[in-house]
Amino acid sequence: MAAVKETVDRVKAIDVDAYKYGFVTEIESEKAPKGLNEDIVRFISAKKNEPAWMTEWRLDAYRRWLTMEEPTWARVDYPRIDYQDLYYYAAPKSTAGPKSLDEVDPELLRTYEKLGIPLREQEILAGVQSSKVAVDAVFDSVSVATTFRAELAKAGVIFCPISEAVHSHPELVKKYLGSVVPVTDNYFATLNSAVFSDGSFVYIPPGVRCPMELSTYFRINERNTGQFERTLIIADAGSYVSYLEGCTAPQRDENQLHAAVVELIAHEDAEIKYSTVQNWYPGDSEGKGGIYNFVTKRGDCRGARSKISWTQVETGSAITWKYPSCILRGDSSRGEFYSIAISNGRQQVDSGTKMIHLGKNTTSRIISKGISAGRSNNTYRGQVSAHRKATNARNFTNCDSLLIGHDCGAHTVPYIESKNATAVFEHEATTSKISEDQLFYCTQRGLSDEEATALIVNGFVRDVLQQLPMEFAVEAQKLIAISLEGSVG
Amino acid sequence: MNKPLPIRTRTEAEEALVATFDSASSNLRGASDLRAAAMARFVKSGLPDRRVESWHYTDLRSILRRAAPVRPGDFMPVERARAGLASAEAQTHAARIVMLDGIYRPDLSDLALLPAGVTVASLADALAEGDAEALGALTGEGQGADDPVVSLNTALMQDGVIVRVAAGVEAARPIAIANIMSGGAPHAAFVRSLVMVGDGAKLRLTETTAACDESETQVNEALVLRIGDNARVDYVSRVVRQGAGAISLHTLLATLGAGSEFNGFSFNPGVGVDRRQMFVRLNGRNSTLNLGGLSLLRGRQHADSTLVVDHAVPDCRSREFFRYILDDESTGVFQGKVVVRQHAQKTDGAMKSQAIMLGDGASMNNKPELEIFADDVVCGHGATVGQLDDDQIFYLQARGIPKPEAESLLLEAFAYEALELIADEQLRARFIEQTGEWLAARGAA
Numbered sequence: 001m002a003a004v005k006e007t008v009d010r011v012k013a014i015d016v017d018a019y020k021y022g023f024v025t026e027i028e029s030e031k032a033p034k035g036l037n038e039d040i041v042r043f044i045s046a047k048k049n050e051p052a053w054m055t056e057w058r059l060d061a062y063r064r065w066l067t068m069e070e071p072t073w074a075r076v077d078y079p080r081i082d083y084q085d086l087y088y089y090a091a092p093k094s095t096a097g098p099k100s101l102d103e104v105d106p107e108l109l110r111t112y113e114k115l116g117i118p119l120r121e122q123e124i125l126a127g128v129q130s131s132k133v134a135v136d137a138v139f140d141s142v143s144v145a146t147t148f149r150a151e152l153a154k155a156g157v158i159f160c161p162i163s164e165a166v167h168s169h170p171e172l173v174k175k176y177l178g179s180v181v182p183v184t185d186n187y188f189a190t191l192n193s194a195v196f197s198d199g200s201f202v203y204i205p206p207g208v209r210c211p212m213e214l215s216t217y218f219r220i221n222e223r224n225t226g227q228f229e230r231t232l233i234i235a236d237a238g239s240y241v242s243y244l245e246g247c248t249a250p251q252r253d254e255n256q257l258h259a260a261v262v263e264l265i266a267h268e269d270a271e272i273k274y275s276t277v278q279n280w281y282p283g284d285s286e287g288k289g290g291i292y293n294f295v296t297k298r299g300d301c302r303g304a305r306s307k308i309s310w311t312q313v314e315t316g317s318a319i320t321w322k323y324p325s326c327i328l329r330g331d332s333s334r335g336e337f338y339s340i341a342i343s344n345g346r347q348q349v350d351s352g353t354k355m356i357h358l359g360k361n362t363t364s365r366i367i368s369k370g371i372s373a374g375r376s377n378n379t380y381r382g383q384v385s386a387h388r389k390a391t392n393a394r395n396f397t398n399c400d401s402l403l404i405g406h407d408c409g410a411h412t413v414p415y416i417e418s419k420n421a422t423a424v425f426e427h428e429a430t431t432s433k434i435s436e437d438q439l440f441y442c443t444q445r446g447l448s449d450e451e452a453t454a455l456i457v458n459g460f461v462r463d464v465l466q467q468l469p470m471e472f473a474v475e476a477q478k479l480i481a482i483s484l485e486g487s488v489g
Numbered sequence: 490m491n492k493p494l495p496i497r498t499r500t501e502a503e504e505a506l507v508a509t510f511d512s513a514s515s516n517l518r519g520a521s522d523l524r525a526a527a528m529a530r531f532v533k534s535g536l537p538d539r540r541v542e543s544w545h546y547t548d549l550r551s552i553l554r555r556a557a558p559v560r561p562g563d564f565m566p567v568e569r570a571r572a573g574l575a576s577a578e579a580q581t582h583a584a585r586i587v588m589l590d591g592i593y594r595p596d597l598s599d600l601a602l603l604p605a606g607v608t609v610a611s612l613a614d615a616l617a618e619g620d621a622e623a624l625g626a627l628t629g630e631g632q633g634a635d636d637p638v639v640s641l642n643t644a645l646m647q648d649g650v651i652v653r654v655a656a657g658v659e660a661a662r663p664i665a666i667a668n669i670m671s672g673g674a675p676h677a678a679f680v681r682s683l684v685m686v687g688d689g690a691k692l693r694l695t696e697t698t699a700a701c702d703e704s705e706t707q708v709n710e711a712l713v714l715r716i717g718d719n720a721r722v723d724y725v726s727r728v729v730r731q732g733a734g735a736i737s738l739h740t741l742l743a744t745l746g747a748g749s750e751f752n753g754f755s756f757n758p759g760v761g762v763d764r765r766q767m768f769v770r771l772n773g774r775n776s777t778l779n780l781g782g783l784s785l786l787r788g789r790q791h792a793d794s795t796l797v798v799d800h801a802v803p804d805c806r807s808r809e810f811f812r813y814i815l816d817d818e819s820t821g822v823f824q825g826k827v828v829v830r831q832h833a834q835k836t837d838g839a840m841k842s843q844a845i846m847l848g849d850g851a852s853m854n855n856k857p858e859l860e861i862f863a864d865d866v867v868c869g870h871g872a873t874v875g876q877l878d879d880d881q882i883f884y885l886q887a888r889g890i891p892k893p894e895a896e897s898l899l900l901e902a903f904a905y906e907a908l909e910l911i912a913d914e915q916l917r918a919r920f921i922e923q924t925g926e927w928l929a930a931r932g933a934a
Contacts, residue, residue, distance in 0.1 A: 403864035
């Protein structure tokens with residue numbers, strides 16, 4: 001029994017709420033009044049100098065949102081959100097169009113430094129000589145700076161805050177915004193459509209291979225603010241882009257709402273690779289605070305032979321409700337989903353994907369690794385469906401869950417629907433704990449229990465880590481170790 | 490999670506079912522409180538539609554357009570029933586219990602072969618007499634209490650049998666329960682049976698649902714099965730001969746005692762709409778559960794197997810294996826949920842569902858679910874949907890076997906693998922024969 005006591009003490013000492021990114025940046029910020037009504041929607045729209053059509057679009061979404069009900073089907077449990085008790089807009093004050101990094105509030109830059117985002121070129125290149133990353137940082141809903149814009153512009157790539165794209169490229173925004181995730185898609189997407197503050201806009205012209213990885217960093221800073229960013233990525237015929245997204249939030253007692261929408265459009269022969277590392281504040285060990293992450297992500301493989309690949313490492317958030325999906329509309333298009341979802345403490349994760357096969361010869365692949373520890377619940381919820389006309393559709397799904405500890409739960413809820421006789425779907429799922437033999441093997445060779453667990457878990461998720469761009473893979477590996485701290489015993 | 494659905498208008502069928510309860514309550518004997526409560530639940534829920542998660546793929550609300558009436562008790566087409574019964578026979582050596590249009594009929598039953606230590610009684614009689622044990626056992630362990638079809642069954646159950654197998658009795662002969670629908674005009678029956686198997690006892694049980702003709706019958710059956718410690722039950726349920734418009738709803742509520750073994754199999758060689766829901770709870774340590782099924786569907790037939798396997802205690806093992814062959818525009822549904830509770834350590838669970846799609850218009854919906862709260866477990870599931878393997882067909886063709894025969898051969902093999910789970914040789918042989926007939930009919934078409 002002594003060993004058990006020892007473990008309990010050690011876990012207590014480590015404390016799952018030792019959140020590495022829990023600090024508050026004191027920057028003057030401009031907030032809209034609390035609550036949500038048409039005036040707030042107009043206020044947000046006016047703040048961004050949006051054209052009338054955009055304001056109408058938002059108002060329409062808001063009116064529809066009023067008629068909708070919050071979904072309850074996910075395996076997550078949280079107190080009712082009072083949507084009137086939130087701030088829907090908060091902008092760092094010094095954002096009157098920074099032209100270069102020098103104009104950005106130094107306090108803000110220090111925040112990023114603490115986060116370890118390689119905002120400056122030399123920082124990025126340190127150690128990784130050949131790769132370049134363009135960063136669009138969204139700080140409490142407003143894009144602060146976009147690096148590398150000139151170089152991207154040379155290639156014809158448009159990479160800017162969406163609020164800017166509304167002005168500079170209204171025809172593209174009008175054409176594509178809401179075309180993958182319709183305004184009324186679901187409760188949170190509709191809310192986002194009404195109040196979205198900012199996000200990234202990417203357009204890759206035909207035949208262009210984006211010269212660098214594009215990246216965005218989200219951080220919720222202001223107290224009681226929801227973050228509603230909106231990302232729109234269009235890869236025109238024959239183009240390629242890899243996009244990275246990272247998220248953090250400071251430590252707070254109250255729960256913070258995050259309802260983002262990401263829309264991807266891949267035309268003929270285009271490929272989009274979207275990677276996410278999400279480590280929002282997960283709440284403390286008693287489940288107090290933390291981010292509610294209700295995100296709608298969807299990609300539309302519109303053209304023939306297009307490809308969309310989602311890779312995600314989910315370690316943060318008190319509640320995750322996220323299903324990056326692919327609509328495989330173009331013939332021979334391909335969708336991929338690679339996911340690592342780690343939950344510890346009292347986190348609740350309900351995540352997965354949807355692969356909707358509509359076109360002929362479409363293929364998809366789902367690899368999902370769920371790890372639950374502490375008193376968390378981790379659910380994989382996914383759908384694979386073949387439409388009547390999806391001749392020769394193929395899917396392979398593999399979802400594995402690992403349980404660490406007696407008080408956590410791991411659940412798998414796949415929906416596999418085939419309406420075409422030529423479709424071939426394979427699905428396999430396993431749930432188990434870390435094998436005693438493997439642990440013994442490692443500890444016998446001098447590793448501590450914790451090191452051994454981290455090693456085995458890293459092996460367990462290797463299939464997915466391999467899909468991440470290199471800069472992210474290293475960060476993700478570290479994150480996995482941090483997230484599992486205190487879970488072994 | 491189960492939030493009330495928005496208020497909606499009642500369908501014609503829902504109105505009719507409520508009316509049936511109101512008008513028939515004088516004929517429905519006993520358990521009046523239980524019935525009233527169940528009806529109240531049904532009034533609240535209505536018939537399940539796509540928005541009810543467990544009925545997502547079988548939209549009963551739109552399938553059941555008109556609720557057929559229940560036959561009055563004095564309607565006795567005995568001769569027809571005997572003929573129908575003969576076609577439903579699969580075991581020659583079994584003790585036979587017959588229900589006609591939902592009423593237990595000792596006159597049609599043959600209890601001479603009933604093993605010693607096994608008793609059979611009418612459920613309606615027991616309820617009328619206020620048999621406390623029967624009443625207590627009737628709802629199993631409350632599994633499926635929210636299910637509208639179970640609620641309907643509880644509210645409207647006409648009759649059924651109570652089979653008791655005394656502790657330690659090893660029944661040498663199987664018991665075959667047949668639910669026969671006399672047919673003619675569309676009509677419905679609500680049957681509830683209770684089988685209690687004592688500690689250390691052994692029982693082979695077959696349940697057949699059949700109709701005397703191709704009429705649109707609507708059967709709602711529920712079987713409550715209590716398996717004592719170290720007991721073993723081999724159970725086969727099957728449907729035979731029903732009209733294209735027939736709807737067959739079957740619920741199994743089973744509990745397993747420590748060290749017990751339950752082998753269940755359901756065979757569906759094709760009826761209109763068939764939904765089998767199985768709620769099985771492993772209540773005692775070291776118990777073993779094997780569930781299997783085979784559905785052969787064509788036309789616009791629809792077969793749904795929905796399982797909830799609840800591992801409530803440690804050290805249990807469960808296996809589920811279901812196969813479907815889907816021709817024409819038929820639809821197969823498999824929903825399997827394995828729940829492992831927090832203390833059910835050392836659970837070993839594996840679930841598999843496989844479907845071969847032959848028809849261009851066929852659909853298969855799979856939902857294998859795992860809900861796991863214990864960490865020291867090994868659980869997995871697999872689901873596949875596809876066509877016959879071209880390579881395998883080519884292999885056989887290269888050896889001089891014509892394509893249609895090659896297909897039949899492969900389908901037969903696919904079906905047999907599932908049928909191998911049946912321990913009773915006579916039954917297995919009968920099902921193999923039926924599978925052959927089904928395949929032959931396919932070739933002929």
